[in-house]
Amino acid sequence: MVPAPSCPYTWDYWSSSPTEGIELACLMPNSVYIPLRASWDSTLQDVKEVRPCRLKDSTVTNQGGTDEDVAARINKAKAAFAQLRPVWDSNVLKRRVKISLFNSIVKSVLLFGCETWRVTKGLMNKLQVFVNKSLRLILRIFWPNTIRNVDLWNVCKQTSIEQEIALRKWRWIGHTIRKGAESKASIAFEWKPPGGHRRRGRPVHTWRRTVDGELRAQGLSWTEARAVAEDRTAWRTLVKALCTTGELWDKAAKYPLFGMLHEMSGYVFQFINSLAAPEEVDDESKRLRDVKPVCGVLKIIERPNEKPGEHLLNTHISHLIGKGLNEFDSLRSSEVNDFRTRMRILAEESSLKRANSSRLEKLRHRYPPRLADLPVVPTMLHSRLNNHCFILVTKVENTEVRIGLRVEAVWG
Known part of the structure; x- marks a missing residue:
């Protein structure tokens, strides 16, 4: 027989366990407990403290195991x-x-x-x-x-391990909920021993707090989740909310028009944030409770045409400055408007000047020379000339075509 502890919190657990359908194992007189300012008063049988403890091929410790x-x-x-x-x-x-x-x-x-x-x-x-x-x-x-x-x-x-564990977990939760309110595993989802208080500091990151947060991200409570779980189709829809583009891409590969799609990196999830503005999911490893979409709805869209890596660069800049680059478009201060006006005028002047430039200037702008432009041939290059001429070889990009020209050098 397991002795009754002297701590009021644990005594409530002992006394309420029969009414809540919880059975206490008495075959192993061992205990694994979270350290508290309480002592165990052993009056009937000594309880040996062990850490960790093996139970049905799983490890149990005072941190969860x-x-x-x-x-x-x-x-x-x-x-x-x-x-x-x-x-x-x-x-x-x-x-x-x-x-x-x-x-x-x-x-x-x-x-x-x-x-x-x-x-x-x-x-x-x-x-x-x-x-x-x-x-x-x-x-x-x-x-x-x-x-x-x-x-x-x-x-x-394959899918990522995090996604596979999440899918297995929610399928198991739905199966356990459907067992009924009398099931001991179903009772453990919400039951809390009466009385007592936790230690100071941040609450421990436990399995139940994780599940509670994911339910809140979907806008559900445990009562609503139990009602949804009774309908297997509705529960599958809730579980599918954990899907990412990788899984959708694998499913899309089975359809005949899959060849018309671009690369997977050209598509992204979009959602409506709390400000009623569309926003893209930059990191698909985030959980829905971190993204916080309105009504828990994600929409997959095609990225606009942009240079490779430009979207990732803009994302990193947004994280560094603490504000999205698209938010600058909504600024209406006089300094911002003046800066925009000056930059537009400068860009127009530069574009007009380049349009009126000669062909040689355009060529130099498009292909800037690596050496300084001198009016005469440097003395150090006299011995390297071929019959007082340069051999200029031009290679056409992405081809094997080469064009050679003999250019007469200008002597000082």
Whole structure:
């Protein structure tokens, strides 16, 4: 039997657990607890404090155990991948079969129980690094041969680990909610022990706080989520809100007019922000709760014609100055208007002057000389001339055409 603790907060947990449908395991007299200013009064049986604790192939610690659980999952997935090394090295099996075996054997070991993991950027990077290395070994891509991660995922028909975990998590949440209000897992989504208080400082980044934030980003509460989960079609629509352009691109490849699309980088998500203005999603790794679109609606559009990298450069400049470049168009101060007027006049004068210039001046402007223009040939070049002449070779860009001219030198 587990002794009743003397702390009022934990005593409420002990006393209310039978009414809330929570059973306390009594087979292992061990405890893993978050350190508080409270003591355990052992009156019936000593409770041994252990850290960490193994429970049903998962690791439980006083911080939640996600970090330790992810590390253990990666090690087990590495062992499963190593056992299948003859399969990866086989020249008989097709790539499609190898990827299918990787998904069903290695990836299932890696992501076991991922629905309850506390998602952080560091953990996602560790998982993604393992998957990327494994896929490169399967495809036999070694240095100096390289491939971008995005291209690697497209070839192997994979999605990012963060997106896959999010989809698995929300599908599992919908399945758990549909079990009914009497299910212990469903009760744990919202139940909080009465009484007590937390320590000072920022609240710990827990799994439930993450899920609550994602629900708020969709404009839903747990009560509304339970109602939506009863309709499987509506719940699938909610889950699909986590899709990115990469997944949409893979789906679009199955349609006959896919060849009419441009490169994937030429498309971007657009949404309506809180100021009722259209805004583009610059970083697709952001979550919806960080983007905060109105009504949770994203629209995919084609980027306007612009130079390569110009959009990324404008984004970086906007982050540095703390304001979007498009916001300067709405400024109406006298200094800004005067600056715009002066720049327009200067540009018009420069354009008019260039239009009236000679052909030689236009050529020098288009192809500026690398050497200083002198009226006579320098003395140091006299010995290098060919019969007192320069040999001028002109190569046409993107072709093998070369044109040679003999130009007589001007002597001083």
